[in-house]
Amino acid sequence: MSGQAGKHIVVKMRGVTxxxxxxxxxxxxxxxxxxGEIFALVGGxxxxxxxxMHEMIMLRKPDAGAIQLxxxxxxxxxxAERQVLRKQFGVLFQHGALFSSLxxxxxxxxxxxxxxxxxxxLIDSVxxxxxxxxxxxxxxxxxYPRELSGGMIKRAALARAMALDPKILFLDEPxxxxxxxxxxxxxxxxxxxxxxxxxxxVMVTHDLDTLWQAADRVAVLGESRLLGMGxxxxxxxxxxxxxxxxxxxxxxxxxxxx
Amino acid sequence: xxxxxxxxxxxxxxxxxxxxxxxxxxxxxDAVAGLASPQSLLRLFPDNSVTLDxxxxxxLDTAGACQLKRIESDLLTAGYEVGITGLQxxxxxxxxxxxxxxxxxxxxxxxxxxxxxxxxxWFVAGRDEMERFVAFFAEVMLRxxxxxxxxxxxxxxxxxxxxxxxxxxAIVIVGLLSFLMxxxxxxxxxxxxxxxxxxxxxxxxxxxxxxRELAPLLTAIIxxxxxxxxxxxxxxxxxVTEEISALRTIGVSPLDLLVVPKMLALLLVLPLLAVxxxxxxxxxxxxxxxxxxxxxxxxxxxxIAESVSLRSFLIGVCKAPVFAGIIAIVGCYQGFQVSGGAxxxxxxxxxxxxxxxxxxxxxxxxxxxxxxxxxx
Numbered sequence: 026m027s028g029q030a031g032k033h034i035v036v037k038m039r040g041v042t043x044x045x046x047x048x049x050x051x052x053x054x055x056x057x058x059x060x061g062e063i064f065a066l067v068g069g070x071x072x073x074x075x076x077x078m079h080e081m082i083m084l085r086k087p088d089a090g091a092i093q094l095x096x097x098x099x100x101x102x103x104x105a106e107r108q109v110l111r112k113q114f115g116v117l118f119q120h121g122a123l124f125s126s127l128x129x130x131x132x133x134x135x136x137x138x139x140x141x142x143x144x145x146x147l148i149d150s151v152x153x154x155x156x157x158x159x160x161x162x163x164x165x166x167x168x169y170p171r172e173l174s175g176g177m178i179k180r181a182a183l184a185r186a187m188a189l190d191p192k193i194l195f196l197d198e199p200x201x202x203x204x205x206x207x208x209x210x211x212x213x214x215x216x217x218x219x220x221x222x223x224x225x226x227v228m229v230t231h232d233l234d235t236l237w238q239a240a241d242r243v244a245v246l247g248e249s250r251l252l253g254m255g256x257x258x259x260x261x262x263x264x265x266x267x268x269x270x271x272x273x274x275x276x277x278x279x280x281x282x283x
Numbered sequence: 284x285x286x287x288x289x290x291x292x293x294x295x296x297x298x299x300x301x302x303x304x305x306x307x308x309x310x311x312x313d314a315v316a317g318l319a320s321p322q323s324l325l326r327l328f329p330d331n332s333v334t335l336d337x338x339x340x341x342x343l344d345t346a347g348a349c350q351l352k353r354i355e356s357d358l359l360t361a362g363y364e365v366g367i368t369g370l371q372x373x374x375x376x377x378x379x380x381x382x383x384x385x386x387x388x389x390x391x392x393x394x395x396x397x398x399x400x401x402x403x404x405w406f407v408a409g410r411d412e413m414e415r416f417v418a419f420f421a422e423v424m425l426r427x428x429x430x431x432x433x434x435x436x437x438x439x440x441x442x443x444x445x446x447x448x449x450x451x452x453a454i455v456i457v458g459l460l461s462f463l464m465x466x467x468x469x470x471x472x473x474x475x476x477x478x479x480x481x482x483x484x485x486x487x488x489x490x491x492x493x494x495r496e497l498a499p500l501l502t503a504i505i506x507x508x509x510x511x512x513x514x515x516x517x518x519x520x521x522x523v524t525e526e527i528s529a530l531r532t533i534g535v536s537p538l539d540l541l542v543v544p545k546m547l548a549l550l551l552v553l554p555l556l557a558v559x560x561x562x563x564x565x566x567x568x569x570x571x572x573x574x575x576x577x578x579x580x581x582x583x584x585x586x587i588a589e590s591v592s593l594r595s596f597l598i599g600v601c602k603a604p605v606f607a608g609i610i611a612i613v614g615c616y617q618g619f620q621v622s623g624g625a626x627x628x629x630x631x632x633x634x635x636x637x638x639x640x641x642x643x644x645x646x647x648x649x650x651x652x653x654x655x656x657x658x659x
Contacts, residue, residue, distance in 0.1 A: 125624030142316035143346060150349045151312075154381050171623035189312060190344040221380055 033060040034093075035193055035225050036081055041090035043076055051077060052249040053090065060192075063219060063226040063239050067271065068246030074229040075119075075197055077246070081227065082116055082195055083107060095192065112140050114193040115186030119201060121178040123170040129156060129181045130166040136188045152188065158221075159184040160214055176207040180214070187218065194218070196228035200235050212238045233272070245271060294318050294347065296354075299336070307339030310347025318350060331363055338369030348377050419616045423546065426538050438544050445548030449510040453556060456509070457502055461560035464501055465489055465567025473575050482576050486586035489568030495595045498560040499553075500647055503606035506553060507639035511614035514545055515635035518618025519628040527619070537619075546611040553607035554600050561599065594659065602650055606643045613639040 036058035043051040050073035058064045066074045079085040080092060083099060092099045094110055102110070115136075123132050133152040137143060143151070156166050159180040170178060179199065186194055199215065200208035212235050219226055230236065236243055237257055244254040247267045253260055261272045292308040294315040299305040308314065335355065340347075351367070358365045370378065396404065430437050472488040518541055521527050530537050565587065572578040617635035621627045 126626045137312060137346070141312045141346065143312065144316070147315075147346065147349055147353065150353065151346045154345055154349060158380070169623075190346075221376065 033096075034058065035060050035095055036227065037093040038077075038081075039091045041077070041080065041087045041092060043073060043080065043085075043087050045073070045076065049249050051087070054251055056244065056251065056254075058225065058227055060225050061219075061223055062241040063215070063228070065236055065240040065243045066227070066229045066246060067231065067236065067243055068252075069267075069271070072246040073249075074246055078195055078197060078227065078229050082114065083111070112136075112189050113191055114195060115189065115191040116195045117179070117182050117186045117197065117199055119197045121170070121182035123178060123182055123185070125170050128167050128169055129161070129173070129184075132170070132181060133184045133188050136185065140189060152184070155184040155187055156181070158187070158218070160210065175202045176204070176211070179203065179211060183211075183214070183218075187222075190222060191224070193225045193227060196226065196230075198230055198232075199228055200230065200232045205234070208232060209234065209238065215239055292341075294340075294350070303334040303336045305336045305339055306351070307341075309342040310340050310350065311342050311344045312346035315347050315350045318354075333358055333363045333365050335365060335367045336369050337367055337374075338371075340370065340374065343370075343374040343377060345377065345381070348374070348381050351378065352381060415620070416616055419619065420612055423538060423542055423612060423615075426536075426543055427546070430543060436539075437547065438540060441540065441544035442547045445545050446552055448513070449506065449545075449548055450552035450556060453506060453509055453552075454559065457505055457556050457560055458563045460505060461493070461498055461501055461564040462567040464497060465493060465564035465569075466571045468492060468497075468564075469568035469571035470575070473572070483578065483582070483586060484590075485568065485572050485576070485578070486583045487590040489565060489572075490587040490591040491595060493564040493568070494561050494591055494599045496599065496647070498564050499557040499599045499602045499606065500643070502553060502556045502560045502603070503610065503643045504640055506549070506556070506607075507610045507614075507643060508636055510549065511610040511639040512632050512636045514611065514614030515617040515621075515632045516628060517541075518615055519621035519631050522619065522621040523624060523628060542611070542615045545615060546608065549607040549611045550604050553610075554603040557600055557603040561596070598650075598654065598659065602647065605646055605650075609642045609646060610639045613642060 034057050036056070038054055038056040041051055041054045041056075042049065050071075054077070066077060068074050076085065080087050081094060083094075086100075095113060097106060097110060099107075123129070124135065127135065130149060130152050133155050134148045137148045137151060141148075153163070153166060157163065161177060161180050161184070165173065165177060165181070170181070173181060179202075183196075183199075194215075196215070200211055203211060215226060215228075216239055218224055226239075228235075228240075240257060242254065242256060243260055245252045245260065245268050252265050253263050253268050260268060263269060263272075294306070294308045294310045294317075296318065297305045297307070335351070337351070343351075355365050355367065367378075468489050469485055472485045473482060476482050476484050476488070518527070518537075521541075527537050530540060569580055569583045572583050573580065614635045617631040617638070621631045
């Protein structure tokens with residue numbers, strides 16, 4: 026799938042195998058994610074989408090196989106290299122994972138405070154730019170996570186994930202728990218972020234609207250392997266029962282023409 | 284596109300030959316930190332307009348762009364006219380992007396209140412807390428009375444689980460600590476009693492102080508730390524994950540499922556543990572008396588039987604259920620007071636232990652006052 030010639034491959038998986046609770050959830054998965062694309066992982070519950078993503082962001086090691094992130098083999102890099110890599114991607118967790126003891130401003134400034142020598146004034150102004158870019162009202166900066174709605178938590182978490190201007194943005198179910206309007210606004214936001222910063226976006230999602238609206242390429246996980254990969258148009262014409270089941274259920278009746 | 288080139292010079296501002304401020308190097312989060320505002324360079328300027336030549340910037344990210352904007356605004360406030368020139372198009376987008384989100388001036392967090400206001404807030408918060416606690420206490424009591432009439436409705440399996448967790452698992456620590464307490468009392472007692480040639484009275488000292496006061500108190504403090512905190516943390520976490528709300532909507536009273544069984548379990552367990560602590564404490568004293576004074580076990584026990592009345596023992600044991608009630612109620616109450624996230628669970632758990640121990644000691648003091656007034 027390295028059709029886009031001349032583009033860098035930012036995530037490269039070869040033969041990735043994972044066992045969980047005695048069950049093989051990934052069986053020799055090969056996967057390439059190309060710089061600048063929005064790549065979506067889909068699949069039914071329990072097919073290991075999030076686990077696959079956790080392996081990309083070094084939260085979990087695969088039982089077999091190799092993963093390269095930004096050209097570095099995750100199995101054989103030093104602690105220091107790992108730290109360098111971690112500054113180059115941002116992660117939006119499903120429930121935001123904002124630190125509850127910090128305000129939104131402090132949450133967004135946290136990676137900058139940890140990883141740079143910038144002075145507090147500059148950190149705050151970068152954080153506030155990120156908060157604005159994420160579409161939060163300015164007065165949200167001084168609120169604590171518990172005082173935010175679900176949509177605002179996602180936006181604040183996105184701002185934190187973007188704090189260090191990462192090259193790759195990982196999104197775990199970015200639109201789950203959002204109303205359709207907020208979800209669509211969030212998709213727009215991710216698309217805009219991608220345009221501004223030339224980001225590569227990797228997301229795990231169930232949201233068909235997000236897939237049609239935002240994803241350049243989609244991979245369908247099932248039966249421990251990749252059942253199919255491609256853009257939404259071609260995937261929605263696939264005949265594999267698990268794929269068509271995913272794209273042609275009653276919820277997929279609104280056909281998009283993007 | 285924003286890229287951090289990993290090599291290249293850090294951000295720098297220089298005065299160039301055409302009297303412009305020339306910006307060069309990598310203006311990225313890891314490289315703009317040391318950059319100072321160029322006020323000092325500006326003394327050399329004859330006129331009031333400054334040009335920031337950004338054509339030498341190799342890389343720019345949000346932090347770098349913010350730094351550039353800050354320098355611009357510093358110069359503007361210093362009374363200069365400022366222009367930014369030569370910025371590469373791809374970076375211009377980023378700067379425009381930041382300009383399009385002007386940093387609105389919003390009110391910061393509320394200023395810290397003055398002493399009077401703080402005292403007032405503290406008082407009002409304390410009063411509200413007291414009110415909620417009394418309400419909770421009353422609610423639990425009402426449920427207990429109701430269950431007294433409907434004992435078959437009590438969730439016995441929950442209660443037994445709690446008996447095991449709060450009782451059986453605490454035996455070792457309670458036994459060990461009361462044994463050591465007995466050792467300490469005997470050791471200190473002997474040192475004093477020897478002076479008067481009254482060493483045998485060490486048995487009176489160990490027996491009375493442990494059975495009547497220290498064993499129940501020590502047990503209650505251990506259980507407050509061990510089980511009271513567990514109750515607060517469990518209920519608090521369930522509150523955070525909305526499990527409490529789920530119970531309510533399913534129609535199961537959290538009081539019935541969580542509080543009453545814990546309460547009953549502790550009411551049963553704490554007196555038993557207190558008796559166990561009595562035994563181990565006396566054993567500790569006995570061992571010490573034998574080692575130090577060569578008083579045999581039989582002589583020691585004889586002396587205890589003579590000096591420690593059944594009433595003293597019962598007084599000690601009777602306090603235990605009261606302590607148990609305090610620990611269970613305070614722990615559960617603090618659990619229900621959790622709101623928000625992980626931090627609140629930690630806070631409330633701490634408060635549960637501190638308050639439980641405090642109230643246990645207060646109750647113990649009240650017992651002493653009452654008993655002495657009654658002449659017991």
